[in-house]
Amino acid sequence: MSKENTEKCRKCQAVILLQKLVKNNHICPNCGCYLQFPDMNRLKSLADNGSFDEWKATIEYMNPFEDDKYRSQLRETQKNTI
Ligand SMILES: [Zn+2]
Numbered sequence: 001m002s003k004e005n006t007e008k009c010r011k012c013q014a015v016i017l018l019q020k021l022v023k024n025n026h027i028c029p030n031c032g033c034y035l036q037f038p039d040m041n042r043l044k045s046l047a048d049n050g051s052f053d054e055w056k057a058t059i060e061y062m063n064p065f066e067d068d069k070y071r072s073q074l075r076e077t078q079k080n081t082i
Contacts, residue, residue: 014030
């Protein structure tokens with residue numbers, strides 16, 4: 001497992017796949033803590049560089065979220081959480 005594709009929960013220290021974290025609306029599946037990426041561009045660059053494996057790209061493609069809508073919801077959630 002590449003360290004680049006994971007995020008460590010600041011609360012319970014669980015190591016979570018970024019894709020899993022995104023699908024879970026940035027909520028740690030282990031402790032329910034809201035996680036903010038230290039650098040959102042990191043995830044974006046991962047996707048943009050096509051560095052996802054084929055199966056991950058498929059999951060990305062099947063993501064039910066409209067990208068812009070998802071981002072605005074994410075910002076809203078961050079505003080309410082911080
Ligand atoms: Zn956690």
